[in-house]
Amino acid sequence: MPEAGTEIIRLDGAEKHFGAANIDIIRLDGAEKHFGAVRALAGVDFHVGAGECVGLVGHNGAGKSTLMHMVAGTLMPDSGRIAVRGHVEDNYSVPRAQQLGIRCVFQELSLCPNLSVAENTRINHTTLRGFGWRRKAADLIAAKLDEIFPGHSISASDIASDLSIGRRQMVEVARAFTVTQDPLELVILDEPTSSLDAHTAGQLLGFVRRFVAGGKSCILISHVLGEVLGNADRIVVMRDGNVVASDAAKAFDRDRLVTTMGGAEAREKIAAKIATQKPETGPLRVRARPARQEDGNELVAHAGEIIGLAGLAGHGQTDLLLAIFAAAARAKTGIEVTAPVALVAGDRQSDGIFPQWSIAQNIGIRSLKRLRNGLLISPQREAELATFWQRKIGIRTPDMNNNIFSLSGGNQQKVLFARALGSDAEIVLMDDPMRGVDIGTKLEVYDLLREEAGRGRTFLWYTTETEELDNCHNVYVFKNGRIVANLTRDELTEEKIIQSSFGDAA
Numbered sequence: 001m002p003e004a005g006t007e008i009i010r011l012d013g014a015e016k017h018f019g020a021a022n023i024d025i026i027r028l029d030g031a032e033k034h035f036g037a038v039r040a041l042a043g044v045d046f047h048v049g050a051g052e053c054v055g056l057v058g059h060n061g062a063g064k065s066t067l068m069h070m071v072a073g074t075l076m077p078d079s080g081r082i083a084v085r086g087h088v089e090d091n092y093s094v095p096r097a098q099q100l101g102i103r104c105v106f107q108e109l110s111l112c113p114n115l116s117v118a119e120n121t122r123i124n125h126t127t128l129r130g131f132g133w134r135r136k137a138a139d140l141i142a143a144k145l146d147e148i149f150p151g152h153s154i155s156a157s158d159i160a161s162d163l164s165i166g167r168r169q170m171v172e173v174a175r176a177f178t179v180t181q182d183p184l185e186l187v188i189l190d191e192p193t194s195s196l197d198a199h200t201a202g203q204l205l206g207f208v209r210r211f212v213a214g215g216k217s218c219i220l221i222s223h224v225l226g227e228v229l230g231n232a233d234r235i236v237v238m239r240d241g242n243v244v245a246s247d248a249a250k251a252f253d254r255d256r257l258v259t260t261m262g263g264a265e266a267r268e269k270i271a272a273k274i275a276t277q278k279p280e281t282g283p284l285r286v287r288a289r290p291a292r293q294e295d296g297n298e299l300v301a302h303a304g305e306i307i308g309l310a311g312l313a314g315h316g317q318t319d320l321l322l323a324i325f326a327a328a329a330r331a332k333t334g335i336e337v338t339a340p341v342a343l344v345a346g347d348r349q350s351d352g353i354f355p356q357w358s359i360a361q362n363i364g365i366r367s368l369k370r371l372r373n374g375l376l377i378s379p380q381r382e383a384e385l386a387t388f389w390q391r392k393i394g395i396r397t398p399d400m401n402n403n404i405f406s407l408s409g410g411n412q413q414k415v416l417f418a419r420a421l422g423s424d425a426e427i428v429l430m431d432d433p434m435r436g437v438d439i440g441t442k443l444e445v446y447d448l449l450r451e452e453a454g455r456g457r458t459f460l461w462y463t464t465e466t467e468e469l470d471n472c473h474n475v476y477v478f479k480n481g482r483i484v485a486n487l488t489r490d491e492l493t494e495e496k497i498i499q500s501s502f503g504d505a506a
């Protein structure tokens with residue numbers, strides 16, 4: 001017989017007792033989910049305790065987001081049970097999760113683009129109504145932004161679509177932590193730092209630690225393994241729809257995590273430190289002066305070079321890449337571009353993905369000339385190109401003719417890479433392109449970039465992940481829309497970049 005204060009949950013004949021003491025905030029047992037032929041979750045057990053930060057890691061397509069959609073109430077499992085604080089939830093849903101204090105910041109940002117920051121906050125707090133609701137919503141979000149990201153320069157009256165992707169991510173995270181009527185117990189953060197620079201990411205992770213120390217709970221999903229190792233209490237590793245490990249964070253190191261995720265080869269590559277030789281200087285490919293640059297500084301890139309763009313997010317790196325992209329089609333003062341250009345967008349939702357199209361069509365769109373057979377696109381050539389890239393960078397899908405949104409976030413990002421690298425562009429512009437890409441694939445892509453640069457391609461690469469700059473021959477640091485430093489590979493250190501980002505010049 002169960003003890004008083006406990007509940008029995010029946011799971012395919014098995015019985016489970018949830019004790020009154022030490023009750024988990026949430027517990028899923030045997031959660032299964034299929035999308036057509038894809039088994040996204042193969043019967044997963046998962047729980048989060050009060051005052052616990054659980055790190056969730058796994059390769060692209062491992063099932064992390066699907067599992068989190070269940071915790072947040074946006075997806076129902078095909079089978080399995082969900083219990084919140086020991087009570088089985090038979091009709092779990094988003095409103096129910098909200099009522100129970102469970103919130104989620106998904107990888108694909110969800111702010112309404114035409115509404116202000118305050119108005120977007122109001123959507124989550126229906127009790128903010130009547131006279132003065134706008135002021136109250138503005139105060140609520142401003143206070144939370146100040147608490148999490150001191151020194152942010154976001155105003156509650158800013159319209160969401162006017163904000164950079166990094167700032168939208170900050171608003172979305174802050175909004176999840178605002179409280180009015182409903183309680184706040186557990187926040188799921190799915191890749192919360194993917195568009196944040198190192199400084200802002202540090203602010204958020206510091207806040208998460210304080211939140212958890214105060215007895216609340218958090219699930220942190222990240223492909224930046226150092227973030228998970230350094231901030232989670234326990235780490236859960238997923239692989240192909242299963243949980244394959246769950247252990248105290250202290251019990252893991254980077255190598256064990258990568259191996260458990262299924263990246264034994266990746267591990268060897270990590271050990272074999274990245275070596276990027278400075279190439280012989282080839283012909284000029286790009287010469288570009290940022291619009292706000294008043295001194296003589298400009299970005300110069302030659303054939304075969306991988307050039308990094310660094311500094312705090314939103315300081316003009318994306319603007320310069322977009323200006324170079326535009327200049328390839330139409331002459332622009334201060335910018336010289338000598339070869340065809342492709343862009344890998346970081347903000348795939350608004351800039352990169354064609355939502356109605358298949359995965360294969362999304363890859364082929366930049367290579368139409370090559371795919372043409374007479375006047376029409378040859379489906380066979382399109383399929384060949386798609387299959388080549390599916391193998392090359394491991395796009396996880398049973399069918400490349402499926403819609404692009406059937407892919408996990410990281411796999412969508414791989415499609416954008418395939419589109420640019422599969423094209424005839426000699427210059428590839430990359431706007432923080434590794435958003436949500438897993439560690440194994442990242443290492444594959446780094447190799448690919450070096451290989452392609454060796455063949456004479458030029459890469460201009462803005463990244464918010466400092467480690468990635470190790471792949472570059474030299475790095476331009478941006479501040480307030482201007483280039484403030486040009487560091488060679490030998491000079492490149494995190495301190496030097498931060499010093500240049502915050503100082504007047506370097």
Ligand SMILES: Nc1ncnc2c1ncn2[C@@H]1O[C@H](COP(=O)(O)OP(=O)(O)OP(=O)(O)O)[C@@H](O)[C@H]1O
Pocket residue numbers: 035036038039040058059060061062063064065066067107396397405406407408409410411436438
């Ligand atoms: N709406 C959908 N339709 C079809 N398949 C889907 C859908 N959502 C997810 N899948 C599939 O389910 C599997 C798990 O995807 P999920 O998004 O949970 O992975 P993930 O671990 O979050 O990956 P990532 O690190 O890339 O975000 C993938 O194979 C994906 O293609």
